[in-house]
Amino acid sequence: MENTLHEKVSKDVLLKAYNHMMLAxxxxxxxxxNRNICKYVHSTxxxxxxxQLATAYQLKKEDWVSPxxxxxxxxxxxxxxxxxxxxxxxxxxxxxxSGGRSYYSHPSSRDDNKPKxxxxxxxxxxxxxxxxGVAQGIQYIQxxxxxxxxxxxxxxxxxxxxxxxxxxxxxxxxxxALHQLPIIFLVQDNEWxxxxxxxxxxTCDAYDFVAGFAGLSRMRVDGTDFAESYEIMKKAVDFVxxxxxxxxxxxxxxxxxxxxxxxxxxxxxxxxxxxxxREKDPGEILRKQLLHSGVDQEILTQITKKNRLxxxxxxxxxxxxxxxxxxxxxxxxxxxxxxxEEVGIREPQNGEKIVMVDAAIHAIQELMWKHxxxxxxxxxxxxxxxxxxxxxxxxxxxxxxxxxFNTAIQExxxxxxxAGMSAVGLKPIVEVQFADYIYPGIxxxxxEISKSNYLSNGKYPVSNIIRVPIGAYGGGGPYHSGSVxxxxxxxxxxxxxxxxxxxxxxxxxxAAYYDPNPVIMLEHKGLYWSKVxxxxxxxxxxxxxxxxxxxxxxxxxxxxDPEAVSKGRSLVIVTYGMGVYWAKEAARNFQGxxxxxxxxxxxxxxxxxxxxxxxxHGKCIVVTEEQLNNSFAEAFxxxxxxxCFRYLDAPVExxxxxxxxxxxxxxxxxxxxxxxxxxxxxxxxxxxxx
Numbered sequence: 001m002e003n004t005l006h007e008k009v010s011k012d013v014l015l016k017a018y019n020h021m022m023l024a025x026x027x028x029x030x031x032x033x034n035r036n037i038c039k040y041v042h043s044t045x046x047x048x049x050x051x052q053l054a055t056a057y058q059l060k061k062e063d064w065v066s067p068x069x070x071x072x073x074x075x076x077x078x079x080x081x082x083x084x085x086x087x088x089x090x091x092x093x094x095x096x097x098s099g100g101r102s103y104y105s106h107p108s109s110r111d112d113n114k115p116k117x118x119x120x121x122x123x124x125x126x127x128x129x130x131x132x133g134v135a136q137g138i139q140y141i142q143x144x145x146x147x148x149x150x151x152x153x154x155x156x157x158x159x160x161x162x163x164x165x166x167x168x169x170x171x172x173x174x175x176x177a178l179h180q181l182p183i184i185f186l187v188q189d190n191e192w193x194x195x196x197x198x199x200x201x202x203t204c205d206a207y208d209f210v211a212g213f214a215g216l217s218r219m220r221v222d223g224t225d226f227a228e229s230y231e232i233m234k235k236a237v238d239f240v241x242x243x244x245x246x247x248x249x250x251x252x253x254x255x256x257x258x259x260x261x262x263x264x265x266x267x268x269x270x271x272x273x274x275x276x277x278r279e280k281d282p283g284e285i286l287r288k289q290l291l292h293s294g295v296d297q298e299i300l301t302q303i304t305k306k307n308r309l310x311x312x313x314x315x316x317x318x319x320x321x322x323x324x325x326x327x328x329x330x331x332x333x334x335x336x337x338x339x340x341e342e343v344g345i346r347e348p349q350n351g352e353k354i355v356m357v358d359a360a361i362h363a364i365q366e367l368m369w370k371h372x373x374x375x376x377x378x379x380x381x382x383x384x385x386x387x388x389x390x391x392x393x394x395x396x397x398x399x400x401x402x403x404x405f406n407t408a409i410q411e412x413x414x415x416x417x418x419a420g421m422s423a424v425g426l427k428p429i430v431e432v433q434f435a436d437y438i439y440p441g442i443x444x445x446x447x448e449i450s451k452s453n454y455l456s457n458g459k460y461p462v463s464n465i466i467r468v469p470i471g472a473y474g475g476g477g478p479y480h481s482g483s484v485x486x487x488x489x490x491x492x493x494x495x496x497x498x499x500x501x502x503x504x505x506x507x508x509x510x511a512a513y514y515d516p517n518p519v520i521m522l523e524h525k526g527l528y529w530s531k532v533x534x535x536x537x538x539x540x541x542x543x544x545x546x547x548x549x550x551x552x553x554x555x556x557x558x559x560x561d562p563e564a565v566s567k568g569r570s571l572v573i574v575t576y577g578m579g580v581y582w583a584k585e586a587a588r589n590f591q592g593x594x595x596x597x598x599x600x601x602x603x604x605x606x607x608x609x610x611x612x613x614x615x616x617h618g619k620c621i622v623v624t625e626e627q628l629n630n631s632f633a634e635a636f637x638x639x640x641x642x643x644c645f646r647y648l649d650a651p652v653e654x655x656x657x658x659x660x661x662x663x664x665x666x667x668x669x670x671x672x673x674x675x676x677x678x679x680x681x682x683x684x685x686x687x688x689x690x
Contacts, residue, residue: 009227013057014290015303017226021049021283022304024073026311027082028257031089037319038261040091042104045073046257048188050282051223053077054230055156055186058237062149063115064138064424065156066131069122070188072105074158078114080107082311086318093324099457100324108456115156118423119452119460123443125163128172128185129413130448131155133420135181139244140426143402144372147425152241155183161250162193164206168443171413176246177216178408184236185210185248188223190255190277195268207250216246223251224280227289254280332454333493335461335516337551344547346503351541357391357528359502359542360467360521363509364392364429366545368399371427374513375403378414378431378467382406388433389469389528411437416444418464418518419452427513428464435470435522436482449518450493462518465509470498471578471625472674473526478662481670483626486635488520489602495551496602498522500580503540504600507549515551522602524577534677535581554599554606556613558584561592565617568649569593571687572613573680574636575623576600583623585677586684593688602632610636611643618649619687623680628656650690655683 028044045052048070056077059065067074072085084096088107091100097107102120109117118130135155141147163169164187176183187206191198198205207220217239221232229251236249254277258264265274287300354362368374376395381387382405383396396404407414414430415438421428432438438445445466453461472481488496495517499505505523512519526532530539557580560570571590573583576599587594595617597610614620620640624633637654644652657663658673 009230011293011295013230014227014286014293015295017050017053017230018283018286018290018300019303019307020053020073020076021286023076023082023307023311024049025283026308027072027085030311030315031261034315035261038089040089040103041260041262042089043070043260044257045070047190047254047277047280047282048223049073050226050286051186051188051221051229051233051251051253054226054233055158057230058233059115059154059156060151061113061115062151062153063155064131064134064153065115065117066120066127066158067105067107067117068120068124068127068158068160069103069105070160071158075105075107082314083318086314087321090318090321091323092318092321093328094321097457098455099328101457102455106455108459110459116423118420119448119456121447121451123447125159125166125169126416126443126447128157128159128169129416129444130419131157132172132176132181132183132413133417134424135176135183135420136179136417137421137424137426139179139181140375140402141424146372152244153182154237154240155181156186157183158186158188160193161187161189161198161206162196162201164209165202168412168416171410173210173213173216173248174408175410175413175417177213180215180245182240182244183246184240185246187248187250188253189250190253192255192259194259194263205250206248210248216248218248218250221249221251223253224282224285226282226286254278256281332458334495335453335458337515337517339511339514339548339550342507342549342553345544346507346547347541348544353539354502354542355529355539356499356502356505356523357389359506360391360509360523361393361395362542363506364395365398367510367513368395368403373425374427374429376429376431377405377407379407379409379433381431387431389525391467391469391523391528392431411441412444415441415466416448418466419444419448419462422463423460429467430464431467433469434480434482435468435484436479438468438484442487445494446491450491453517454493461516463516464518465512466518466520468520468522469525469528470522471524471526472663472670473532475665475667475670476525476663477665481663483624483657485522485602486626486630486632489632494518494520494603496520496522497551497600498576498602499600500524500527500577500598501538501540503543503547504549504555506543507547508551508600510548511550514548522577526578532581534585535578537581537584549600551601552604552606553601554597554609556595556609557598558587558594558596560595560617564593568618569688570595570617571619571621571684572597572617573621573623574599574610574640576602578625579623579675582675582677582680586680589681590684590688594684605636607639607643610640614640614644614652615647618647619690620652621680621683621687622652622654623675624654624656625675626656627659628654629659631656650687653683653687655680
């Protein structure tokens with residue numbers, strides 16, 4: 001696109017912008033003057049005001065925008081009052097964005113009369129993936145006519161130029177260009193990345209960097225000149241609103257304020273650099289333009305005074321506002337789920353047994369027929385092969401390539417985009433091909449997805465299902481056999497299922513669909529088809545379509561004889577996934593002495609059931625396939641010990657794989673590393689001697 005100017009900006013708009021710039025300046029000055037009160041880290045928009053206001057003035061209530069931490073002027077331009085922003089600055093209870101939980105200029109909003117904003121994190125550049133997910137979701141909604149809009153929605157993602165070097169930004173740009181999504185990536189380039197200069201950080205600016213993404217239009221603009229910025233952003237927004245194609249706008253800005261209140265400009269910038277930036281102060285440039293156009297100096301002086309007074313009054317009011325009550329700290333970890341009880345028919349009469357992989361396929365198929373907002377994507381899940389384990393086979397053919405489709409090798413995008421998709425009302429079901437490859441997506445899972453509900457004060461729970469084939473068998477080797485549940489279980493704000501049979505799989509997947517929170521389904525590859533000896537019981541009669549199994553409900557699959565319990569000769573094994581089958585096989589060597597609990601979900605965890613049964617038996621082994629040290633199983637064994645200490649006849653044991661960096665490919669070595677029924681039998685014998 002050519003970025004030539006064809007229209008003049010009205011004097012009213014110029015005065016509106018000057019008013020907002022003086023307000024932003026007054027706010028920044030007040031924060032600096034009251035450093036002892038403004039104790040929480042914050043950044044201001046000084047030097048970036050023109051491009052931010054020019055952007056805000058173009059947006060409508062149907063649009064979505066993701067500001068970044070220096071975008072307070074954008075928020076002012078959208079209609080937020082200084083008092084509202086200052087409530088977040090001072091982490092007050094009535095902070096409209098996070099309830100006192102997040103930093104200044106980290107907004108989230110569902111205001112019906114303003115553009116919507118999903119949760120904003122501080123991880124630079126990471127917002128590009130969830131925000132591109134919003135654009136992906138809007139394209140899907142319009143494709144299937146799930147919602148009518150007065151105006152075609154436009155999505156704006158704001159970011160700094162130094163963050164463009166992040167790999168996850170490239171994943172977002174790639175997806176937006178490939179799928180022609182209605183999004184503007186607004187890159188604000190002030191030449192600094194904290195103390196890192198542009199010469200140290202990048203070979204070129206964002207404008208030149210994105211040239212290689214075919215189908216991605218781009219524009220340059222002097223982001224310190226409001227009139228030019230307004231014209232360019234009007235063209236940009238009009239282009240995306242009408243053409244429904246992606247665009248990058250590279251705005252040259254200056255940094256007049258500090259990087260943050262804690263990392264101050266005098267730490268790393270010299271006077272020559274600061275003077276060069278101050279010469280391009282957007283407020284001063286606009287003031288000169290207004291004077292040149294005939295606006296009286298006294299009018300501009302009064303605007304400055306009025307905004308200083310308004311900012312002072314807002315600051316005093318915010319300073320005296322109440323802090324959050326301590327008891328609110330645990331609110332909004334999860335959104336309430338409607339699925340709390342087991343419902344439906346688990347074993348229909350005359351039902352046929354199915355393998356676990358078919359349980360998943362059938363569950364997703366039933367959900368997608370019923371819910372047009374459901375869609376499935378990931379690597380190789382499309383019609384050609386239906387997943388490398390055939391775990392999505394037939395779905396692509398039945399639902400078409402707009403609802404079931406392949407992605408590039410982009411685990412971060414696959415996972416992170418679900419935050420944006422969920423925000424616009426869709427239910428994405430996505431897949432990471434192997435558990436070993438989830439690591440590139442961990443950043444999005446932790447930074448964006450897990451924190452979204454909590455830091456948006458309940459406005460944006462991320463409703464998704466992330467399918468992850470997991471576990472070792474048959475020589476899969478070091479990059480196709482890993483277990484990752486301990487890493488995932490340490491992420492607060494997500495739920496984790498780990499089913500061991502087809503009926504549980506189908507019931508839990510249905511529960512995951514109706515749960516408004518992020519859910520990871522860990523699916524053991526060795527149980528998919530019951531090809532591993534001893535796993536025939538993973539096949540079950542297929543539950544009816546209405547069957548739903550809630551999370552957090554463990555299952556006693558083998559009970560010990562009452563006589564063995566009464567004589568203190570019993571033991572309970574707590575496990576999940578493949579561990580269920582090692583436990584069942586080992587239990588055959590101790591007729592009547594062993595109880596086995598299948599946890600079924602790891603978060604939430606049925607601690608009540610486990611504690612009750614351990615107190616009854618007095619002896620317990622927690623079995624996992626993971627390497628043992630510092631594992632989920634070892635931590636749970638500690639909690640069992642703490643809560644059941646007075647009832648124990650022996651220490652609670654945990655048993656898992658050897659503490660090796662990876663699963664070796666050689667079958668002899670793999671067997672030596674992993675737990676199995678034989679090893680578990682020896683451990684049981686040892687404990688029963690107590």
